[in-house]
Amino acid sequence: xxxxxxxxxxxxxxxxxxxxxxxxxxxxxxxxxxxxxxxxxxxxxxxxxxxxxxxxxxxxxxxxxxxxxxxxxxxxxxxxxxxxxxxxxxxxxxxxxxxxxxxxxxxxxxxxxxxxxxxxxxxxxxxxxxxxxxxxxxxxxxxxxx
Amino acid sequence: xxxxxxxxxxxxxxxxxxxxxxxxxxxxxxxxxxxxxxxxxxxxxxxxxxxxxxxxxxxxxxxxxxxxxxxxxxxxxxxxxxxxxxxxxxxxxxxxxxxxxxxxxxxxxxxxxxxxxxxxxxxxxxxxxxxxxxxxxxxxxxxxxx
DNA sequence: GCCATATTGATAATGATAATCATTAGCAAC
DNA sequence: GTTGCTAATGATTATCATTATCAATATGGC
Numbered sequence: 001x002x003x004x005x006x007x008x009x010x011x012x013x014x015x016x017x018x019x020x021x022x023x024x025x026x027x028x029x030x031x032x033x034x035x036x037x038x039x040x041x042x043x044x045x046x047x048x049x050x051x052x053x054x055x056x057x058x059x060x061x062x063x064x065x066x067x068x069x070x071x072x073x074x075x076x077x078x079x080x081x082x083x084x085x086x087x088x089x090x091x092x093x094x095x096x097x098x099x100x101x102x103x104x105x106x107x108x109x110x111x112x113x114x115x116x117x118x119x120x121x122x123x124x125x126x127x128x129x130x131x132x133x134x135x136x137x138x139x140x141x142x143x144x145x146x
Numbered sequence: 147x148x149x150x151x152x153x154x155x156x157x158x159x160x161x162x163x164x165x166x167x168x169x170x171x172x173x174x175x176x177x178x179x180x181x182x183x184x185x186x187x188x189x190x191x192x193x194x195x196x197x198x199x200x201x202x203x204x205x206x207x208x209x210x211x212x213x214x215x216x217x218x219x220x221x222x223x224x225x226x227x228x229x230x231x232x233x234x235x236x237x238x239x240x241x242x243x244x245x246x247x248x249x250x251x252x253x254x255x256x257x258x259x260x261x262x263x264x265x266x267x268x269x270x271x272x273x274x275x276x277x278x279x280x281x282x283x284x285x286x287x288x289x290x291x292x
Numbered sequence: 293g294c295c296a297t298a299t300t301g302a303t304a305a306t307g308a309t310a311a312t313c314a315t316t317a318g319c320a321a322c
Numbered sequence: 323g324t325t326g327c328t329a330a331t332g333a334t335t336a337t338c339a340t341t342a343t344c345a346a347t348a349t350g351g352c
Contacts, residue, residue: 008280018298018349039340045211053303059340075223077276080339091198095270102267111260118257122250123284124241132276138269164318164329185309200332218315228309 004031004070004087013067025049026061027070036074036082036103055146076103076132093131099140148232150177150216153258159262171195172207173216180219182228182249222278239277245286252279 008027012019030037030047043058062083065071074082076096079118111131119126135142158165175191176183189204208229211217219230222242235240238251257277264273282290 016298020191020299020302020349023147036272052301054303056302057300057343061234062300066183077221093292095206095265095268097270098273104270106264106268108260108264111257111264114254114257114260115277118252118254119227119241119279119281122252124243124250124279124281125287126281128280130276130280131261134274134276135272141180142270162329166318166330200334202310202333206330215349282327285337 007087008065008068008070011064020045022050022053022057022133023061023064025053026058027065030062030065030071031085032086036084038082040080042083075130091131093133095133095135097137097140098134099136099143102137102139153233153270154211154214154216157210165212166197168199169207169210172200172204173211174209176208176217176229177231184226184228186226187195188229191194200202221276233247239279241279241281244280245282245289248283248285 005024008023009019011017012023024069026046027041029042029049033042033045039055039059039062040060043055045051046053046058060068060072065080066073066083070085072082073083074094076094086104088089088109092107095104095106098105115129116126151170151173154169157163158169160228168246171190172192175188175195178181179188179191185201185205185208188208189199189201192199208217212219212229213288216231216233217229218232220230220240222240236253239251241252243249260270261275261277
């Protein structure tokens with residue numbers, strides 16, 4: 001927790017940006033939350049501490065957090081961007097239940113390796129990827145049958 | 147080409163929908179195009195044949211084409227939905243060059259199998275997936291170095 | 293404390309797509 | 323071929339997440 005804050009402060013200094021109470025507050029709220037969060041959800045949380053905060057600021061700070069490397073954007077194709085932790089939180093992909101929206105973080109090193117090889121076989125240097133697995137979780141399947 | 151039209155007409159009949167010149171025209175324009183296309187691009191093409199066509203109709207027919215199974219949506223995360231052929235065009239994923247935007251269709255049956263297994267290991271039944279590999283193509287890398 | 297400059301909050305703008313609604317067109321039964 | 327029912331169209335407006343604008347304010351080095 002401490003180190004994330006320092007990390008962010010270092011980023012601000014490096015970019016000649018200023019430390020402000022809003023930035024601190026938004027960062028804290030983001031760090032406290034372990035799961036994905038949307039800009040709106042974060043706005044709602046932060047408003048409770050400081051009702052005068054503007055949602056544009058939340059969007060702006062969220063972008064800073066991403067640029068600093070503390071967060072990453074996740075897009076489940078439902079029209080809203082979500083943000084998840086990046087710091088000490090290694091890369092992973094997502095398994096999403098189409099029924100209840102539950103998500104599970106997954107990694108498969110073999111898949112990762114194959115992705116790199118596939119890209120290379122077409123002369124590409126892989127820099128990044130997105131993988132979303134959509135399906136129905138055990139609970140939802142049970143409900144549908146029962 | 148013939149069979150795609152029949153396929154679409156069958157879909158319309160099955161759903162009690164009507165065959166209209168606009169639907170025919172938009173479908174034709176979509177089928178003629180081999181690569182991905184956006185709603186806006188399709189609108190521009192179709193407008194040349196019939197300037198009175200509305201862009202809402204393009205969006206509507208595009209949705210019908212997807213529902214019929216002739217097209218599938220592709221989202222390269224740039225804020226615009228693209229549509230690609232589905233008919234006699236088996237599932238594949240995409241390799242996208244971050245430099246020039248060039249895309250390559252890729253499939254790797256081992257990855258596909260592993261995706262299914264990963265999902266199952268969390269109790270999910272995989273119905274669908276999205277995978278986008280982002281990188282730099284050989285040409286773009288050469289340009290950057292030269 | 294002062295000043296240059298970054299930041300804020302409110303609000304309007306944007307851009308893709310969806311909804312609305314009056315008008316028009318397809319088609320089955322007569 | 324007319325009628326009548328219903329679906330489809332085009333124009334327009336709405337929506338919704340995210341950005342840009344801009345005047346007012348706060349920050350941090352001097």
